[in-house]
Amino acid sequence: MPNSDQAICLHGPSWLAGWLSNHADSYPHSEERMQLAIELSAINVAEGTGGPFGAVVVDMRSGRLISAGVNRVVACCASVAHAEIMAMTAAQQKLGCFDLSASTSIASDTPVFGLYSSCEPCAMCFGAIPWSGIRHLGCAARDGDARAIGFDEGPKMTTWRSQLEKRSITVETDLCRADAVGVLQDYAKEQGIIYNGRHAIEQ
């Protein structure tokens, strides 16, 4: 029998609600926002609740934290549950709109919602970003840093950055990169699960 309950549930780890209740009113600087994403990735590794990736969505005008996500692929039995997808979807469901850019119709060119991720996007998350309505992407570790510990980042355009910029999504890279790479390396040292699709890397 196929699944008759068609509700797909992607749940965050139990510590995340506590983490979310304990934060500042505003994070004005890129580095502070990125440190939140990296902190999430580090806690996810320390608590054994998922892969070494974290992400936050922030209101770019107020600096307010909107949502947070960590990698939950293994725990949720869902290859889609990357930190970026978790954070972007949580923001959309919180704000009640599938398109986070829908509130940018004010007379301003300032991006409204930014995604700060502890690592550059994989092929899937790269494709998901334009649909989300995110207007700014900040990245810490490079995709090559994730590949260096065994993660397959997928068939991603080498021009990914300019492809996003062409769609009015600004991109900042190498934000606090060393800190994010430290978390990746800790995960590798502790032999964390490298949850690639098994056949995806048999090329």
Next chain:
Amino acid sequence: MPNSDQAICLHGPSWLAGWLSNHADSYPHSEERMQLAIELSAINVAEGTGGPFGAVVVDMRSGRLISAGVNRVVACCASVAHAEIMAMTAAQQKLGCFDLSASTSIASDTPVFGLYSSCEPCAMCFGAIPWSGIRHLGCAARDGDARAIGFDEGPKMTTWRSQLEKRSITVETDLCRADAVGVLQDYAKEQGIIYNGRHAIEQ
């Protein structure tokens, strides 16, 4: 306050459980499998429960239907809720594994789980397929058919098909294409929502 309840819910439409309870034991042929995906897309339009896209995951050996998905972007406030993502994630959660290829370690080259989608994948779903463990992709409408009614398919590699094949994912295109295009055109005629990220298409 950020969301303290970190459960992301992507729910299927209410008619889907009934649809799933009324099917054959086996769908041996590609065309039959694709007709299921196209039927889902048509019901989704007729019921007003989402965009004109449907997908199923099928066990390639037995022909058994494993899961089904339809587009739920607007209803779920989630730009990730494309039919392919819904079907692949439902299959993973049903089978209890983030990697649908994990059960292919039998001495056989036959792909085990196939995804049949009423349209070629967008940039996000293309990137998601290698992570899912899907070993075969069947498509009906072309991505150009979706673009023709206003959907933005995103920054997708022109070599998407060979990229999947390099990762041992076989690809069949133009399966029952005319039927799927008919559903897309009905949706356009009825002025269904074209739920691109608003700024994604302002190039």
